[in-house]
Each structure stands twice: as C-alpha cells, then as structure tokens.
Amino acid sequence: MGNMTWDPQLYARFDTDRSRPFFDLTARIRADAPDTVVDLGCGTGALTAMLARRWPGAAVTGIDSSPDMVAAAPGDGSERLDIRHGDLRDFQPEGVDVVVSNAALQWIPEHRGLLRRWAAGLPSGAWLAWQVPGNFDAPSHALMRQLADSPRWSGRLGGVLRGGESVDDPAGYARLLVDADCTADVWETTYVHLLNGENPVLQWVRATGLRPVLDALDADAAADFEAEYAALLRDAYPAGPHGTLFPFRRVFCVGRKR
Incomplete structure (x- = not known):
C-alpha cells in the first residue's frame, strides 16, 4: 500500500458514492464520549473530520500511507484533529477507544493478523x-485480472493484481471478532451506483483498483491497457439512457471489546 501512488482529486471525483459506506459503517459504532479515535487509511482526512465533529471531546487521529493524500488534508482548524503519514502496520491500539478503517485494509495482505492484534490490544x-x-470477483476486477494475465500483458503485470483472497467473507470476519472476545455486528451491502460520463467505470477504478497496473506501466503502455480494458468494461456495464449502473458489494464489520 505504501508503494502505490494516489491522486486525491481523482479519488474525490465520486466523493458522494465513495463516502456512503463510511457513514453506514460508523453509524453502527455506539460510543458515546470516546477520548481517543483513530482512522486508519484516512486518505485526505475529509471523513476523519466527520468523526471529530461527531465526538467533539475526542482527540482524533487519521493515519494514511500516501504522502499525496496526507498533503491534501484540509484540516479543521483545531488541535483535536491530526492527519499524519504512517504505515497502518505500525499502529498500536492500546488506550484507543474507537478504531475505524474505511476501504483500506484490502491493500494489506496480512490485515487479518493486524485485526487480531488490534482487537487483542x-x-x-x-x-x-x-x-x-x-x-x-465482479466483472470490473475479474476483467482487469484476465487482461493482465493475457499474453500481451502478463510479462509486465504478472502477480501485480490480487483476487478474491484480498478480503474475507462476512462470516470469516465475524469469527475473527468473536475469537478476540468482541461482539460482532457484520453485514454486507451491494450499492448500485449510477455513473455518468465517458467510460465511467474505468474512471471509478482508475482511482482505486487499477492503481497497481498504472504504477507498473509507463504512460504509453498504461494508455494501451486502459483502452483495451475500457472496451471490456463497456460490454460488461452497458450505458443506459440515464447513465451506467455499477453494482458494488462491500463488507462491514463492527465489534466492541467485551
């Protein structure tokens, strides 16, 4: 995760759709007046600032591995909100009342072990x-992997993309929580986003899932890959009269230490 490049403006293009899961997740946290709150993989900290507003008595820290994202942090003018650059693997949970991580752990292969350590601490x-x-396993990612594994691209992109093993299923995460002596509020949601513009699904994944491919190729090769991939996406996600429907499944986990 630390070696990938991120474009804050590109990521923010679908800001409303991308932020919805954050609010659905944090709505299930029933903490009344925590003293310390940490947001792991906070990006620019725009959503972390929402946590500072929700819990005005808490010291809120956001940590992200991307210097570009942290540099774009807006700040809220208070000393209670601290957005800093760091590796999520180094986080120590002792003494923290609320730990949040929104759409970040899928980039860390060993995140299950990290979750166990955090829950224990x-x-x-x-x-x-x-x-x-x-x-x-959705077409957006399956087609990306198939293209990367094709004869034209496998030499440069072999092993760059991970598949369904990147995350656990809801039951697996629930098991992790209960084994760590936590309550387990775990669910999944498929959001259906209505995207507009030219090649809208490509634009969406260009800011996230496509980053490893773009980082591995020079500009000309990246443009060629994107052109091939965009054609596959247009077939898989055809544009309708009102835009392009893009189903997106997400897995949510909330636990409280007993």
Whole structure:
C-alpha cells in the first residue's frame, strides 16, 4: 500500500458514492464520549473530520500511507484533529477507544493478523470497525485480472493484481471478532451506483483498483491497457439512457471489546 501512488482529486471525483459506506459503517459504532479515535487509511482526512465533529471531546487521529493524500488534508482548524503519514502496520491500539478503517485494509495482505492484534490490544469497551470492498470477483476486477494475465500483458503485470483472497467473507470476519472476545455486528451491502460520463467505470477504478497496473506501466503502455480494458468494461456495464449502473458489494464489520 505504501508503494502505490494516489491522486486525491481523482479519488474525490465520486466523493458522494465513495463516502456512503463510511457513514453506514460508523453509524453502527455506539460510543458515546470516546477520548481517543483513530482512522486508519484516512486518505485526505475529509471523513476523519466527520468523526471529530461527531465526538467533539475526542482527540482524533487519521493515519494514511500516501504522502499525496496526507498533503491534501484540509484540516479543521483545531488541535483535536491530526492527519499524519504512517504505515497502518505500525499502529498500536492500546488506550484507543474507537478504531475505524474505511476501504483500506484490502491493500494489506496480512490485515487479518493486524485485526487480531488490534482487537487483542484494545481496552475493554473499545470499538473496532472496518469496511472493505467485496467486489473482487465482479466483472470490473475479474476483467482487469484476465487482461493482465493475457499474453500481451502478463510479462509486465504478472502477480501485480490480487483476487478474491484480498478480503474475507462476512462470516470469516465475524469469527475473527468473536475469537478476540468482541461482539460482532457484520453485514454486507451491494450499492448500485449510477455513473455518468465517458467510460465511467474505468474512471471509478482508475482511482482505486487499477492503481497497481498504472504504477507498473509507463504512460504509453498504461494508455494501451486502459483502452483495451475500457472496451471490456463497456460490454460488461452497458450505458443506459440515464447513465451506467455499477453494482458494488462491500463488507462491514463492527465489534466492541467485551
């Protein structure tokens, strides 16, 4: 995750659609007046600032591995909100009342082990909540992997993309929570986004799932790959009179330490 490049403006293009899962996730955190809140994989911190507004008495910290995202942090003018650059693997949960991670852990292959360590280290009564995409087997990602594995591209893109093993299923995450002596509020949701513009699904994944491919290719090769991939996406997600429907499954997990 630390080696990938991120474009804050491109990521923010679908801001309303991308932020919806964050609010659906954090609405299930029942903490009344936490002292310390940490947002892991916070991006620019725009949503982290919402946590500072929700819990005005808390010291809120956002941590992200992308210097570009952190540099774009707006800040809220207070000392209670701190957005900083760092590796999520280094986070220590001791003494933290609420830990949130929104659409970040799928980039860390060993995140299940991290979750177990965080859950074990949290104080009694603390909350651990995360959300990850569950769409790795959807056409948007399956077609990307198939193209990357094709004879033209496999030499340069072999092993760059991960598949469905990137995240666990809801039952697997629920098991992780209960094994760590936490309550388990786990569910999945498929959002159907209505996207507009030219090649809208390509534009969506260009900011997220396509990043490893774009980082592995030079500009000319990346443009060629995108052109081939866009054609496949147009067939898989045909445009209708009102835009392009893009189903997107996500997995949500909220636990409280007993």
